[in-house]
Amino acid sequence: MGAAAGVDLMEFLADVADWFLTADNWSGGDGILSRTFEHIRLSAFSVALAALVAIPPALWLGHTGRGGFLAVSIVNIGRAVPSFAIVALALPFTIELAQAGILSSGLGFAPTFLALFALAIPPIFTNTYTGVREVDRGMIEAGRGMGLTERQILTQIELPVAAPLMLAATRVAAVQVVATATLGALVAWGGLGRYIIDGFAQQDNVEVMAGAILVAGLSIATELAFVAVERLTVPEGIRRSAADQVAGAKAV
Amino acid sequence: MILAQQEPPWFRWSWVFDHLDDIWARTQEHIALTAIAVGLGLVISLVLSAVAIRFRRSYTPITWVAGVMYTIPSLALFALLVPVTGLTTLTAEIGLVSYTLLILIRNIVAGIDGVPAEVKEAAIGMGYTRRRMFFEIELPLALPVIVAGIRIAAVTIVGLVTVTALIGQGGLGFFILRGLNSFFNTQIVVGTVLSVALAVTIDLALVLAERALTPWAQRRAST
Numbered sequence: 001m002g003a004a005a006g007v008d009l010m011e012f013l014a015d016v017a018d019w020f021l022t023a024d025n026w027s028g029g030d031g032i033l034s035r036t037f038e039h040i041r042l043s044a045f046s047v048a049l050a051a052l053v054a055i056p057p058a059l060w061l062g063h064t065g066r067g068g069f070l071a072v073s074i075v076n077i078g079r080a081v082p083s084f085a086i087v088a089l090a091l092p093f094t095i096e097l098a099q100a101g102i103l104s105s106g107l108g109f110a111p112t113f114l115a116l117f118a119l120a121i122p123p124i125f126t127n128t129y130t131g132v133r134e135v136d137r138g139m140i141e142a143g144r145g146m147g148l149t150e151r152q153i154l155t156q157i158e159l160p161v162a163a164p165l166m167l168a169a170t171r172v173a174a175v176q177v178v179a180t181a182t183l184g185a186l187v188a189w190g191g192l193g194r195y196i197i198d199g200f201a202q203q204d205n206v207e208v209m210a211g212a213i214l215v216a217g218l219s220i221a222t223e224l225a226f227v228a229v230e231r232l233t234v235p236e237g238i239r240r241s242a243a244d245q246v247a248g249a250k251a252v
Numbered sequence: 253m254i255l256a257q258q259e260p261p262w263f264r265w266s267w268v269f270d271h272l273d274d275i276w277a278r279t280q281e282h283i284a285l286t287a288i289a290v291g292l293g294l295v296i297s298l299v300l301s302a303v304a305i306r307f308r309r310s311y312t313p314i315t316w317v318a319g320v321m322y323t324i325p326s327l328a329l330f331a332l333l334v335p336v337t338g339l340t341t342l343t344a345e346i347g348l349v350s351y352t353l354l355i356l357i358r359n360i361v362a363g364i365d366g367v368p369a370e371v372k373e374a375a376i377g378m379g380y381t382r383r384r385m386f387f388e389i390e391l392p393l394a395l396p397v398i399v400a401g402i403r404i405a406a407v408t409i410v411g412l413v414t415v416t417a418l419i420g421q422g423g424l425g426f427f428i429l430r431g432l433n434s435f436f437n438t439q440i441v442v443g444t445v446l447s448v449a450l451a452v453t454i455d456l457a458l459v460l461a462e463r464a465l466t467p468w469a470q471r472r473a474s475t
Contacts, residue, residue, distance in 0.1 A: 012335055079404070080451040082411035084425060085444035088432045092262070092440070179325030183415075186432060196331045200418065205335040212331035216324040223323050249408065 015206045016213070025210075030194070032214065039191040039218060042184070043177045046113055050120030051170060058125045062132025062162070063154050071129035078122030079249040083115070083180040090114040091187050112184035112191075119180055120173040123248035127169030130245070131162025164234045164242040171226035172248030178222045182215050192218060264438045275427075279446060282423025285413045286454070288345055290406050293352025300353070301360035302386065311361065318354040326351070326415045334419060344416040351412060352405040359401025363394030396469065399462040403455050410451040414443065424450070 019025060026032045061067040090111035098106030135158045143153045182193035195211025198204075230239050268275070300318075304311040321329070329347045337343040367390050375389045391398075414425030422429065424443045431439030463469075 009336065076407075079407050080411065080448050080455075081444065082414040082425070082428075082447055084411075084414045084417075085428055085440070085447060088428045088440045089444060091432060092435075092437045095435070175323060179328075182325050182327050186418075186429075193327065196327055197418075199331070200334075208331045209335050212328040215328035216332065219323050219325050219328070220320065249411075 012205065012209075016209045019206050019210045030190070035190055035192050035194060036214065036218065039178070039181055039193075042109070042113060042189075042191065043116065043174065043181050043222075046116035047120045047170065047174050047177050050117050050173065051124050054121045054125040055128050055166070058128035059132055059154060059159065059162075062129045063150070063158060065133065068129075068133070071126050075122045075126035075247045075249070078119070083119055083176070083249075084183060086118055087111065087115040087180065087183045087187060090118070107188040108184075109189055111187045112181065112189040115183075116177045116181060120177050123169045123173045123176070123246075124166070126247055127172075127245075128162060128166050130247070131165035131169075132158045135161045164230070164238045165245055167226070167230055167234065168242040168246040169248065171223065171230070172246055174226060175219060175223050176249060178219050179215075262437055263441055267436075267438045268442060275442065275446070278423050278426055279450070281421075282410070282413055282425075282447070282450060285341070285344060285348065285416065285421065285423055286406065286409050286450075289348035289409045289413075290352055290402065292345070293349045293356055293405060293409075294402065296349065297353055297356035297360055301357050301364070304357065304361055305364055315354065315357060318350075318357055321350040322354040326412050327418060330416065330419045339420040341421055343419055344413075344421040348409055348412060348416070352409060355405045355408065356398075356401050359397050359404075360394065363397030363401075364390045366397060367393045392466070395466050396462065399458060399465075403458045406454045406458060407451045410447060410454060414447055423447075 024031075028034065058071065061071060091106070094103060094110035094114060095106035097103045097110070103110050132154075139157055139161070140153055143157050148156065181189075181191050182196065184191050185193035185197035192211060192214045195207050195214065199206075199208030199211055230242075234242065300314050304314050324332075326347055329350070330343055333343045333346055337346065364386075371389060371393065372385065375385045380389065413421075413423050414428055416422045417425030417429040424447045427439040427443030428447075431437060431441075431443065
């Protein structure tokens, strides 16, 4: 139902406001609070695990200067493969794993997590690599001249210098993951996407709109939270250049 | 919803051969949705960039608004529009166009800022008007940076078009969604592979277009 006329639209927005003011919509297992928490929890878990997996090899490759082509391509590949397709492709995998008895269920959590984890890797990997690669050669030579071991050069020079870009990359990954978690509703996961997908299915525009507001709000909040952390931890000039340099894909 | 066939193999070529017409039609739809979004996005971005360059103070608010739109997940943005504009191509295009703005405006402004001051001074000395300088000097010299932006925007939009399947559009995303709903992997794979192939093809086409449009860059590279 398209509420094109102004009066209809005002009524519609009043209905949406009512939806948010209804206490029942906030509480319980499928209430706003628990779905928001579920959405944040899975997103945080996926990004954290992706960082854990992507950062060590990226640091090492960046330090040795090997694998440059791979590191640069991986973010482009990540951009060309639609997140929607990644979620859709994760499902047959997890169903296969469930049939083999490895997973208890191939629906819901498993495909959503797999997709989000896969999505978060490219920006973190590529930017960590770039960050380490672009450390001033003079600094590294100076470190070597002072007798630092390769390991110390990595942990005491390259890692701290690359950290702002790595943080910016984590922000890009997190915003993308929070956005894509919305699509988890398509593979029977919960999260805030449920309101939109269920609303579409039931042609309930009020629920669709409410879900859209919640998802948009959470995405912007995620971005702002990372910006706040960057403001507190990274000096302004470095923050700017990290923001200009960071490579990532649009959050779906 | 079509129920799953028992033990479907990972990929069925027979399905592909039976649906070539359908696949071609959806591919064309995908290209059209992308071309309209990037084309309109480019026009709007050029105008907004011209404003941002003429009135420097407007750059921050313009990119701020474009940045907020860029941050809103596509499904949420489409969902925000559906109650107003319905399950239509218009809804899809409003969302898609708004996603090109941040990428394009940033690159256009950065590209034009990168034009050497002495070139501009020479143009002024030769009596170029502000407008003529913009179109004949600044824009051509900024082209490599602008094309870089168009490439990112185009590849991004090709991917995002798939999501519009959820609002009844979608081009190749239609296959991904139908495959997902019917547990039919072949359709998911077809939709994904063709979408990626389309992104790569458009990216290459833009590289070639840039080479054709900036012959001077070629000459410099070959000497």
